[in-house]
Amino acid sequence: ETGVTQSPTHLIKTRGQQVTLRCSSQSGHNTVSWYQQALGQGPQFIFQYYREEENGRGNFPPRFSGLQFPNYSSELNVNALELDDSALYLCASSRGRAGNIQYFGAGTRLSVL
Amino acid sequence: DAKTTQPPSMDCAEGRAANLPCNHSTISGNEYVYWYRQIHSQGPQYIIHGLKNNETNEMASLIITEDRKSSTLILPHATLRDTAVYYCIVRANNAGNMLTFGGGTRLMVKP
Secondary structure, X not given: OOOOEEEOOEEEEOOOOOEEEEEEOOOOOOEEEEEEEOOOOOOEEEEEEEOOEEEEEOOOOOOEEEEEOOOOOEEEEEOOOOXXXXXXXXXXXXXXXXXXXXXXXXXXXXEEO | OOOOEOOOEEEEEOOOOEEEEEEOOOOOOOXXXXXXXXXXXXXXXXXXXXXXXXXXXXXXXXXXOOOXXXXXXXXXXXXXXXXXXXXXXXXXXXXXXXXXXXXXXEEEEEO
């Protein structure tokens, strides 16, 4: 157990809808990163939040956005869902902005129909 | 971050050592080698990391060649629960916490 919890575990949405995924980081960690993992592939970095500010972003469109709260928990929001957004969404927490071990949650499985 | 190359799959007999290779021939001097694994339907799990010296912890050993162009993750006594996809990642520790995952090695531990 990493102490990183994600909710919900599974979610089904239809194309065009919006979705919010949530992540509680491990105690003492102030950085949260989000990854998307399509079936059969490795996780792809979406973005990282450090002390409530975005601190690095991967190659994802602006309809992927996030928030980090004062307690360092985080949300990932995806607008205008597309079929290709169907994936496992992983949250990872770490201590500090760079150079630290990331601890992952179990993920949220999103299916877009 | 430097690119890594891993075999797509490997088998190992239960109780034997599993040796998982990784090639990172373009690694820079400030880049560390990290290993994570992902058991089916779970999030990736940190195993070990190192810069140039060999490292050992309760899960595994990491052997890095002297030129740092390749490394080997060793699970000394593989069990069925070690069946997973193993990812070798190189990352500079001043470049954020982002991890760049490749395809990994699917390790199958067989009875």
